[in-house]
Amino acid sequence: MAGERFTITTAISYPNGAPHIGHAYEVIAADAIARFKRIDGYDVFFVTGTDEHGLKIQQTATKAGVSPRAFVDGMAPRFRTMAETLNCAFDRFIRTTDPDHLVSSQALWRRMEQAGDIYLSKYAGWYSVRDEAYYDESELVLGEDGVRRAERTGTPVEWVEEESYFFRLSAYAERLLAHYAENPDFIGPETRRNEVVSFVRSGLQDLSVSRTTFDWGIPVPGAPGHVMYVWVDALTNYITACGFPEEADPRWRHWPADLHVIGKDIIRFHAVYWPAFLMSAGVPLPRRVFGHGFLLSRGEKMSKSLGNVVDPIELAGLYGVDPLRYFVLREVPFGQDGNYSHEAIVNRTNADLANDLGNLAQRSLTMIARNCDGAVPQPGDLTQADRALLAAADALPAAARAAMRDYALHHALAEIWAVVAEANRYFAGQEPWTLRKTDPARMATVLYVTAEVLRAIGILVQPFVPAAAATLLDLLAVPQEARGLATVGEGQRLTPGTALPAPSPIFPRFVEPEA
Numbered sequence: 148m149a150g151e152r153f154t155i156t157t158a159i160s161y162p163n164g165a166p167h168i169g170h171a172y173e174v175i176a177a178d179a180i181a182r183f184k185r186i187d188g189y190d191v192f193f194v195t196g197t198d199e200h201g202l203k204i205q206q207t208a209t210k211a212g213v214s215p216r217a218f219v220d221g222m223a224p225r226f227r228t229m230a231e232t233l234n235c236a237f238d239r240f241i242r243t244t245d246p247d248h249l250v251s252s253q254a255l256w257r258r259m260e261q262a263g264d265i266y267l268s269k270y271a272g273w274y275s276v277r278d279e280a281y282y283d284e285s286e287l288v289l290g291e292d293g294v295r296r297a298e299r300t301g302t303p304v305e306w307v308e309e310e311s312y313f314f315r316l317s318a319y320a321e322r323l324l325a326h327y328a329e330n331p332d333f334i335g336p337e338t339r340r341n342e343v344v345s346f347v348r349s350g351l352q353d354l355s356v357s358r359t360t361f362d363w364g365i366p367v368p369g370a371p372g373h374v375m376y377v378w379v380d381a382l383t384n385y386i387t388a389c390g391f392p393e394e395a396d397p398r399w400r401h402w403p404a405d406l407h408v409i410g411k412d413i414i415r416f417h418a419v420y421w422p423a424f425l426m427s428a429g430v431p432l433p434r435r436v437f438g439h440g441f442l443l444s445r446g447e448k449m450s451k452s453l454g455n456v457v458d459p460i461e462l463a464g465l466y467g468v469d470p471l472r473y474f475v476l477r478e479v480p481f482g483q484d485g486n487y488s489h490e491a492i493v494n495r496t497n498a499d500l501a502n503d504l505g506n507l508a509q510r511s512l513t514m515i516a517r518n519c520d521g522a523v524p525q526p527g528d529l530t531q532a533d534r535a536l537l538a539a540a541d542a543l544p545a546a547a548r549a550a551m552r553d554y555a556l557h558h559a560l561a562e563i564w565a566v567v568a569e570a571n572r573y574f575a576g577q578e579p580w581t582l583r584k585t586d587p588a589r590m591a592t593v594l595y596v597t598a599e600v601l602r603a604i605g606i607l608v609q610p611f612v613p614a615a616a617a618t619l620l621d622l623l624a625v626p627q628e629a630r631g632l633a634t635v636g637e638g639q640r641l642t643p644g645t646a647l648p649a650p651s652p653i654f655p656r657f658v659e660p661e662a
């Protein structure tokens with residue numbers, strides 16, 4: 148594992164409005180996976196960013212009375228700030244208006260053209276600006292209001308007729324199906340894979356890949372008046388970030404991506420169009436595309452006094468960054484849809500974080516501070532109960548790795564919190580506060596075992612609640628360089644006698660503000 152590389156991306160967001168909880172969810176999940184791989188010794192490259200071209204952005208800018216460029220320059224930093232506020236440690240924040248992305252997109256286009264896959268024709272069909280997608284007649288429904296809409300997304304479509312370059316997508320159906328069959332992990336979860344396979348089996352039509360009726364896009368090389376269809380340029384962001392087209396660029400070692408984290412609504416673009424473009428251009432394909440579910444507000448007011456909070460930065464301010472991260476990753480099985488509500492976030496925060504982990508840390512560390520000279524206690528002989536708890540903690544890296552292999556982040560957290568629960572039962576059952584008077588040596592052992600289990604938990608929770616994990620590991624005086632998954636277990640136990648800082652709370656309870 149050590150030194151093995153791992154490249155992960157999120158979808159790049161349309162900055163046509165402020166970032167919402169769906170954007171936050173996706174970047175949090177990707178960050179947790181990236182951080183998990185980092186503590187497991189991988190050389191990680193994590194990319195996120197904004198998708199700034201296309202008709203939707205141009206129209207929104209016009210409505211706002213500014214140029215598209217001024218509009219995206221105002222909006223994109225809000226997405227970057229959101230990711231930073233949520234403690235997401237990306238390596239590149241790519242904007243599709245970045246100069247290197249123009250070079251990369253045009254180079255990819257040229258390669259597809261050289262492969263004979265681009266030709267000029269005329270497009271006549273339906274287009275949804277909101278989805279930035281073309282639809283077949285068969286994919287539409289006619290509403291009572293006389294408006295045609297895409298059945299899957301409910302967005303209105305308009306008739307488009309213009310000269311357009313096409314990509315010979317129809318020529319790739321067989322190769323794509325063969326790729327899915329040979330690489331069963333290429334699309335996840337299973338439901339998304341089935342959906343894509345049946346879509347491709349039903350036959351693919353060539354794809355219109357340029358537009359002439361507006362100009363907010365990447366110019367098609369050698370074809371004045373044509374800008375690239377926004378999805379061609381958007382998908383290309385993944386290789387731009389890895390230094391394409393300069394394969395001598397040191398960043399090129401990060402390609403192919405190991406994982407594209409995206410929402411379920413854009414699986415077709417990533418699992419059909421994108422691999423076809425890459426096959427055409429002779430560029431290796433990403434290893435896996437994972438379509439997560441949608442996170443929706445239960446549609447109720449978040450709370451009487453708080454109003455309906457949907458801005459992720461506000462949510463983070465209200466509940467705390469770690470509680471928000473923990474909530475979305477623990478509550479929603481990754482790959483499925485989920486709901487959030489004020490009550491659900493508060494319950495998770497107070498039960499799992501403040502009570503189960505926070506209190507255990509606070510109580511045990513306070514006892515150590517008061518009764519063990521503020522240093523890691525000296526354990527005596529271990530009992531069966533001590534050994535069982537330590538074994539449960541030592542088994543966590545393997546259990547978490549197994550869960551994370553399928554990107555079952557909620558399972559990884561469930562495994563960790565099962566050990567938190569076991570540690571609480573142990574602590575309550577051993578009653579170190581009673582031992583303080585009756586058997587101080589045994590008390591020291593119980594506190595040592597608890598602290599050592601907290602070390603393992605602190606290491607394991609870093610990807611999910613990074614700030615709180617850092618605080619916990621600081622309180623246990625675990626050096627920065629000893630915070631990897633490989634340090635969990637027998638080999639690197641806490642050293643008795645190590646001085647510990649004064650304990651402080653890691654997870655405050657959420658207290659309802661006065662109405």
Ligand code: ME8
Pocket residue numbers: 157158159160161162168169170172173198381382383384408409410411412413440441442443
């Ligand atoms: O689709 N819950 O951008 P976008 C969870 N620019 N995820 C959600 C969500 C929700 N309620 N709403 C949206 C685009 N998403 C394109 C991507 S990639 C080359 C180009 C997810 O701003 C959505 O599924 O509409 C997507 O993965 C991401 O947020 C950005 O959505």
